[in-house]
Amino acid sequence: MVRLVSASLLFLSMLFPAYAENAPPNATLIKNVQIFDGHDLITSNGAVRVSGSEIVEVSLRPLAAKAGEKTINGDGRFLMPGLIDAHVHVSWAYPFSKRSQASETYITALAVANAEAMLLRGFTTVRDTGGTDFGLATAINEGYTPGPRIVFAGRTLTQTGGHADYRGLSDPPEPASRFRFGAVIADGEAQVLQAAREELRRGSGFIKVHAGGGVSSPQDPLHVVQYSAGEIGAAVLAAENWGTYVAAHAYTPQAITLALEAGVKTIEHGNLIDRPSARLAKEKDAYVVPNVVTYWALDQGEGLPAYLKEKNKIALEGMWNGLAILKEENVKIAFGTDLIADMHAHQNREFILRSRVFTGLEILRQATSVNGGLIALSGPLNAYGKVGVIEPGAKADLLLIERNPIDDITVMAEPEANFAIIMKDGEIVKDSRRAR
Numbered sequence: 001m002v003r004l005v006s007a008s009l010l011f012l013s014m015l016f017p018a019y020a021e022n023a024p025p026n027a028t029l030i031k032n033v034q035i036f037d038g039h040d041l042i043t044s045n046g047a048v049r050v051s052g053s054e055i056v057e058v059s060l061r062p063l064a065a066k067a068g069e070k071t072i073n074g075d076g077r078f079l080m081p082g083l084i085d086a087h088v089h090v091s092w093a094y095p096f097s098k099r100s101q102a103s104e105t106y107i108t109a110l111a112v113a114n115a116e117a118m119l120l121r122g123f124t125t126v127r128d129t130g131g132t133d134f135g136l137a138t139a140i141n142e143g144y145t146p147g148p149r150i151v152f153a154g155r156t157l158t159q160t161g162g163h164a165d166y167r168g169l170s171d172p173p174e175p176a177s178r179f180r181f182g183a184v185i186a187d188g189e190a191q192v193l194q195a196a197r198e199e200l201r202r203g204s205g206f207i208k209v210h211a212g213g214g215v216s217s218p219q220d221p222l223h224v225v226q227y228s229a230g231e232i233g234a235a236v237l238a239a240e241n242w243g244t245y246v247a248a249h250a251y252t253p254q255a256i257t258l259a260l261e262a263g264v265k266t267i268e269h270g271n272l273i274d275r276p277s278a279r280l281a282k283e284k285d286a287y288v289v290p291n292v293v294t295y296w297a298l299d300q301g302e303g304l305p306a307y308l309k310e311k312n313k314i315a316l317e318g319m320w321n322g323l324a325i326l327k328e329e330n331v332k333i334a335f336g337t338d339l340i341a342d343m344h345a346h347q348n349r350e351f352i353l354r355s356r357v358f359t360g361l362e363i364l365r366q367a368t369s370v371n372g373g374l375i376a377l378s379g380p381l382n383a384y385g386k387v388g389v390i391e392p393g394a395k396a397d398l399l400l401i402e403r404n405p406i407d408d409i410t411v412m413a414e415p416e417a418n419f420a421i422i423m424k425d426g427e428i429v430k431d432s433r434r435a436r
């Protein structure tokens, strides 16, 4: 894809030397648009200039195109930053029932299709919190296959019997560091330190640990606290020495508090958070990455194990209360979905589910500028540049939407009909504009 584009530009610049002089690759002016810059609606008729893979100019008033610059007339449509999903599992796209046939090639084939589908749902950046590694992320960056840019944790770190220990009761004990469904079993500070360093060596943008029970794992009840302060601290040490941070899967106030006190910067899920643990998150300037849609989808799902259904009910009911507390305590609330197996198609339903607690503007900020701040936590390991905002120097990841979703957030739930243009890195991925 990338190669085709650069080849055609080379051809153009041979035919029209002025093109090469005046307009760099992907020089595009998007005009006559409402602009939501990731924070607020800043104009009802502005323009954005893109050069190469970056935004170079944002104008609150109409702008004229330069020579050789491609013009997109937005006709009054709504322009916003490409969406960021801060909690996904791109490579867990195979159904629960197919687990026994999930070889690495099968997993990858389904992950490739899943990545493209995410991009077409408007997600230009995703943060993969377990299961995806440098292979898929690099293949997308190199233009071999379409998808969002992926900031990945790699394999997650779990204790024996922890949330990512998927062994059944009759499965034998395993040596540490054995790969299982995108996780490493590591116990004790020394093993955790080594496992974290191994993931960083393999290019992970951050480290993910499991600090408490979870829904999809068979043995650990939700209330269980996992890892000691010393073990989580070992992961934090490895991550901070490498210039990045640790994310922790945690539902209960006990697990959330343990993780935050040990130096974790993002709490994943946080369903059962209470006021003191929410205040601690605020005090530590940590992000909480809630996700409603996966619990909603699991609740609808059929043929799932009984343990999963039971744990999911508690998690779903707790989430509504958790979201209200997070909002009242003014914690940094990211936008995540956490869909797994064959449920990814529901990704944009998260916008609608959140509207029970948040305004349309709040949800759009979560999925753009707030998540952009979270992505930036990876520091030097985030080699992808600034995302989630429309401003000079940010990545040219843009959505041109048929109607203003601030007033009607349901617009976001139907990307196929409503997202007229999807641009990633200055390249148009989709253009379905109709005359208006």
Ligand SMILES: [Zn+2]
Residues within 6 Å of the ligand: 087, 088, 089, 129, 338
């Ligand atoms: Zn997850």
